[in-house]
Amino acid sequence: EGKSRCCEARFVRGPVRVRFIHRDQGSRKALCSPLCLCAAPSVLLWSDYLNVHLHPKSLYVIRQYLHDGDCGCLEAFGQGESLLQDPACLEELEDRLHFYVEECDYLQGFQVLCDLHNGFSGVGAKVTELLRDEYSQKGILTWGLTPVLSTVGDPQNNFYRLMNTALGIAHLARHSSLLCPMSLSGSLGIKPEPPVTFPYIKYEASLNYHSSAILAAALDTLTAPYRLWSSQGSMMHFADSLTFSGRKVVAAWAALPFPALSSSSLPDVLSAHQQDVPWKLLSSWREQKVSCCFAQSVVLRGICQEKPTSCPGQPRSPLHSCESPEQVLQQFLHTQFPGAFSTSHVLQQPCDTRPPFPQFFSPLLTRQGFLLDKAQGVESIPVLAALQSTPVLHSLLSGLCRELQAPNVRRWSSFFTAGVEQDDFQEALEELKTLSQCYETGFGASEDEADSD
Incomplete structure (x- = not known):
């Protein structure tokens, strides 16, 4: 799980997270399955930079599998799923879960972060099923x-990854209130696509230290609407x-x-875009432009909210006529x-990027992440982030189905x-196909359906 600072000082004690970790070969240190944010590229494990003491009940070590190596890895969905079918493992998980639930003054729900590309997709599927059975009225x-995919890989590993991803999305969507795939990889399919690029960030896509920092900053911003004390709504x-x-x-x-x-000012900034x-x-999809969506939650942070000073005779846009920053952004989105x-x-408040956040920013940014000044050492940045039903x-979903047609699956019966x-x-796969049809708009749908047939 990526380390990122909170965007506000106070948050509701709502979401509960249980970390699953597994052994690292040749080391007694534990490696967290989702995002790993380290202090330097030479640091491989999140625990190498951990400055706080974790409560013993916040961790559960999976001892049956190793993190890395030629054998003994948690590499298939079925392996992860079977772990939580073990009564002893299930009892340990429920004990830890109930311990933290009872500590909550007001339980909003649960955030589940898990890998899609390996056996942890199966672990996540069973965890969300357990949460849905016990806390059906809470948000999940x-x-x-998914890490950035290598352009060269073993065909069997690539196909395992694809099948883990398809099974993970289908099962996690079934038991969750909302599922968001997140990756800097350009594709989840067999054919690799170039990773996502940012105009003012020069990062090394192969380093978890870099990629997890970017995803953690985005996640910290995306989840702000239900984590702030001032929030009106719950996770559910x-x-x-977003999911109607x-x-x-x-x-x-x-x-x-x-x-x-x-x-x-905020109206000036948005008017420029x-x-x-x-x-x-x-x-993880190569289509980088979006012209429509069904629903969205958008968060903008770190931009000056003061009203612009008007000059006589200068034309005013509709954005400049809005009374509040929220109205400005809402008008822009409309x-x-x-x-x-x-x-x-x-x-x-902007997104804090002081160490251990990697300093991979363009020299054309100020310390506050704004443009043009050539000061070094970016300490915070403004961020615009959104979750969209689009x-x-x-x-994305129909593409996964097409790549997993029956002739291909039979090649990897192992x-x-x-x-x-x-x-x-x-x-x-049928669930994925049905789910993909929920996002059809009538434009280009016939071509996709023909390919899937």
């Missing part, structure tokens, strides 16, 4: 994480506003940093995405010896 927000309300009509999967977008001049929102897709259900939040997801039945796998 799941973030499926947040999920319901069966659209349980959402896409993440982010502009890191959001390009703005330090002296510009009327033609194209400068964010990038963080949900113009960019007419007809979409949009919720927006404007936070004054037609892009039709292409995958099913790990505990997944072929009938269950085909059922998951």
Whole structure:
């Protein structure tokens, strides 16, 4: 799980997270399955930079598998799923879960962060199923994480990754209130695509230290609407506003940093991007432009909220006529995405990027992450981030189905010896296909359907 600082000082003690870790070969240190944010590229484990003492009940070590090596790895969905079918493991998990639930003054729900590409997709599937059975009235927000994919890989490992991802998305979407795949990889499919690029960040995609920092900054911003004390809604309300009509999967977008001049007001900043929102897709699909969406939650942080000073005779845009920062952003979203259900939040505090956050920013940024000044050492940045229910997801989900047609699956029958039945796998693919159809808009759908047939 990526380390990131909170965007506000006070948060509701709501979400509960249980970390699953597994042994590292040749080391007694534990490695966390999702995002790993380290102090330097030479540091490999999140525990190498951990400065706080974790409560013993906040960790559960999976001793049956190693993190790395040629054998003994948690590499298949069925292996992860079978772990939580062990009564001893299930009892340990429930004990830790109930310990923290009883500590909560007001339980909003749960955030589940898990890998999609390996056996942890099966672990996450069983965890979300357990949470749904015991806490059906609480929000379960799941973030499926995938590292940047190598352009060269073993064919069997690539196909295992693809099948783990498909099964993970199908099962996690079934049991979660909301599922968001997050990755800097350009594709979840067999064919690798170049990783996501940012105009003011020069990062090394192969380093978890870099990629997890970017995803953690985006996640810290995306989840602000239900973590702030000032929030009006709960995690469940947040999920319901994005997932109506069966659209349980959402896409993440982010502009890191959001390009703005330090002296510009919020209406001036947004007026400069009327033609194209400068964010990038963080949900592993090559389509980087979006012209419509069904629903979205947008957070903008770290931009000056003072009203601009008006000059006599200077034309005023509709954004300059708004009374509050929230109205400015809402008006901007209404113009960019007419007809979409949009919720927006404007936070004054930027995203903190002091160490251990990697210093991979352009020298054209100030210490506060604004443009043009050539000061070194960026300490914070403005961020624009969004979760969207968007037609892009039709292409992503249907693309996974097409790559896992029956002739291809039969080539890798060894995958099913790990505990997944072929009938269950085909059922998951049907769920993905049905889910993808929820995002059709009528434009280009016939071509996708022809390919899938």
